[in-house]
Amino acid sequence: MQPEKNNVSKQENAWWFIIARDQIVLQPQGNFIPYGNLDDLPFPEALANNVKKIGDYDSSPCYLIVLQEKLDVGLGEYFPLRSLLGQIHDLLFDLAGRAFQVALFYQTHQYCGKCGNKMHAINWETAMKCYHCQHRCYPRVSPCVIVGIRKGKEILLAVHHRHLKQNNPVFTVLAGFVEAGETLEMCVEREVYEESRIRVKNIEYISSQPWPFPHSLMMGFFAEYESGEIKIDKNELVEAAWYHIDNLPVLPNNGTIARKLINKMVEQCKVAI
Ligand SMILES: [Zn+2]
Structure with missing residues (x-):
């Protein structure tokens, strides 16, 4: 990694x-993310010469350090990012996700995709530049729609192949990547139809969530059933069905936008006539 030097x-x-x-290095207690100043932390000072500021949280700056190997930095143990999901404040989790995405960006953009020469970090924005051909790259973000579909007091939930490996299959809403040249609304209609053969209407944007596994941006929508019978795309789904809000199966964990959408949809269904 060659980020700019921060003071x-x-x-x-x-x-x-x-x-x-x-x-990522996590501490066993508190907010998990190590916090403190260089004078007090048991921290090899040499590492702090190569940091990148990635934001602020609770009035303190957030610094990223990317190591080539899992060195013992005296601040905790290494854990996967997923272990933090739902365990810390959403904003702090988003910063951890940003740290992962920026680290991945530096690691995967060392050479120019246009001419093959070495890339260099520039110090006024998060970007890598090739000084041979002037090509510039930014951290990759992959937009993805995620859609809660409602029919009366029922919602469409599906089991994806990737969730079946667990003992208890998780039922969730439909999702898919935005294709080049597509609006988000077109993507919602296409993904829902491809995966379930259902047509939807009244597409409404709800909220978004960065999903750093490895670089998605989940954009959450509601839609209403318009027509069609469920017929799943077996490459994507194991099963899909309408579930009454009073009889829901195993749902995604708290902290995921999928769960937030489902919870919000259930609330809306309850107040609907
Ligand atoms: Zn180049």
């Missing part, structure tokens, strides 16, 4: 996002 004050309290390979 870190030794007395400044900060959040430290230390990433090696696909894991």
Whole structure:
């Protein structure tokens, strides 16, 4: 990694996002993300010479350090990012996700995709630049729609192949990546039809969630059933059906936008006539 050098004050309290390979250093208690200043932390100072500021949380700066190997930095153990999901404040989790995405960006953009020469981090924005051909790259973000579909007091829930590996299959809403040249509304209609052969109407944007596995941006929508009988795409889904809000199967974990959409849809169904 070759991010720009940030001037870190030794007395400044900060959040430290230390990433090696696909894991992050977490402390066993509190907010999990190491917090403190360089004078107090048992922290190899040399590492702090190569940090990148990725934001602020609770009035303190957040610094990213990317290590090539899992060095013992004296601040905790290495864990996968997923272990933090639902365990810390959403904003702090989003910053951890940003740390992962920026680290992945630097690791995967060392050479120019246009001419093959070495890329260099530039210091006024998060980007890598090739000074041979002037090609510039930014962290990759992959937009993805996720859709709660309602029919009266029933909602459409499906089991994806990737959720079947667990003992207890998780039922969730439909989702898919936006294709080039497509609006979000077109994507909602296409993904729902491809996966379930259902047509939807009254598509409404609800909220979004960065999903750093590895670089998705989930954009949540509601839609109403318009027509069609469920016929699943067996490449994507194991099963799909309408579930009454009083009789829901195993749902995704709290902290996921899928669960937030389902909860919100259930509330709307309850107040609907
Ligand atoms: Zn180039």
